[in-house]
Amino acid sequence: MSNREPQGSATINIHTNESSPLLPKPQSLQPDHKRREIIGLGYMTLSALGFSTMSLCVKLSGTSFPSFEIVFARSIIQTILSILGCAILKINPFGQPGVRKWLLFRGFVGTLGLCLFFYSITQLPLADATVVFFLGPAFTAILASIALGEPFSLFDGICALSCMIGVVLVSKPQFIFGGETPTDDTTEWKRLFAVFCALLGAMMSAVAYVTVRKIGRGAHFMVHVVYFGLVSIVISPIGMFLFQNPVMPQDSGEYGMLLLVGLTAFIGQCFLNQGLQMAPAGPGTLMRMNDVVFAFLFGIFILHEYPDIYSISGASIIVLMTSAMGIHKIYSHQKTNR
Template sequence: MSHNQYQLPVEKQALGSFNKSNELDPLLPTANVLSINNDNNNRSEAVGLGLMALNAFSLSILNLFIKLIGSRIPSFQISLVSSMVETVLCLITCFTVGVKNPFGPRRLYGWLTVRGLSGALALATIFYSMTQLPLGDATVIAYLNPIFTAILAAVMLHEPFHLFEGICAVLCLAGTILVTKPGFLHFGDQPEPESSSDDDLRTLGTISGIVGAIMIAFMYVTTRKIGTSVHFLVIVVYNGIITSLVSVILLFSVQEWVRPQSFFEYSVLLFVGILQFSSHCFMGKGLQLAPAGPASVMRMVEICLAFMFGILVFHEYPDLLSVLGATIIAGTTTLLAWRKWNRNKKNRNTILRSS
């Protein structure tokens, strides 16, 4: 498929007059938008859901690797090396598939930069959260992003924000409290931290994870703002380059460079970059083929694998409150995505019938 097939008529519009997509529309450019109701598209959606499952699996392995070396290699150093690897792989892929301009049209430089910056901050904060929290807890906190996406979409894209969304936000807040169990609430069976510094690091890791979830929401909203004007690989290029620059600043500002001491550590850093690139490609193509609502359900795979890896590899056994909180967050955000998708699907069908 050539790059020109992704250049839809919206590319000729001014950015301020873009056509907003909804949850039924793919978030990224696709060549089969006009055939959304045919049998081929149904098969494409099945492929898209499979790709989103692969995305969740890739992210799970990625998080596992970060946790494995995060006790010795600084988190911002991990994000720096992985993003450099991702950038190289993405530029090679752009050349291979025929994306002639991996930096996109000049009029979108601003929004592509904002998208890359939000992705960079999301990656840096979530990587840090992974090194400070149990793997399952950190993954669940990052899963809060659909709530923040709904709020930001209401502010930036003027999408409706109903009472249902507000209730979901409150439930997710309650779920987050159950997962993180902040010390000032004095949960009865909460184990005492080994030191006050451990408690501070856990709190900082929790805050970092929430900031990461907010940045993921910015990623989705700015991707929808950009719309169908660029190939998804262009967005990945910006993500890799800007994350590399941001990671350099954060690394030498608040952390220190640590030289890897073994072949294992070098290999893990390389594989984190490969997995980061793969997950972005799976997500990009998956969102092209599958509506965002059903696709979000595939992310449940990531939460399940995170808790499984936490138990089997790191012996991090979640208590009942953590399981309950994770269930509330995962269930609420999935229900929110499905409701939004079904509502937009009904609206589209009404428009089609009236025309």
């Protein structure tokens, strides 16, 4: 809203420091490494399509089901499929002992981020919720500099600050922009709360991404999906009964929509976790831009949600600044390795 057991392929940084994966990895030849990165970027693009389709299904399901129930349905389907995948690939679904605590942590923060994102989708236009959640890469860059020792320059800081300006344009708070219906204060605060949830969800996704990078190839991507699903199955019912009222599906159409949420999420999750372990952070960020593109297309042509000039401007700023950060990281990495 990333696991793999087979060890292989090299990492960019071969020094032993905070950014090194928990389990050692052998070095590979440069041509193989380059090919691996290109495949990883393709996986990231496919993950964007999978997650955007999932978001569309969540938006359509949100008219019938509360957000935590949608998360719960997704988690059940995701867990079943991932365990079957592990069985087919002959992979231990619980991973290696040295990384299990990190896998649990990744599943926990990923689940929180997912619950927050799903709620924002049900309350906001699809494109707006996706754009705010897309701040995840900016938060990832900041967190990676703190937790993994990756560089974070003044340029990156300016881009991150500009992204926050983009969020303000997308959220359009009435105390800044005014409003045509000043009496509807409840609706305004509810909308701003949904924006805040999307923002917090983006922060949680950043923590999850950095954890995946930390684990590296210490766990098969399917194992990440298993942990994510299992943790979600535990957490989402708690939120569903504490904060919302569960609703039973009434017909095959509603069951089918929940099934699609789980299937598209599973596909997106597999491609994302695989891509995160194969693609460099900078180019991978650029590929995730497709989330926003797909969200706007789905919103306009399927949901008939037409963004105003503020949303378009804010989305453009966020996409451009996030892209600039990614390109800057690519350039900096190439310069360092010359």
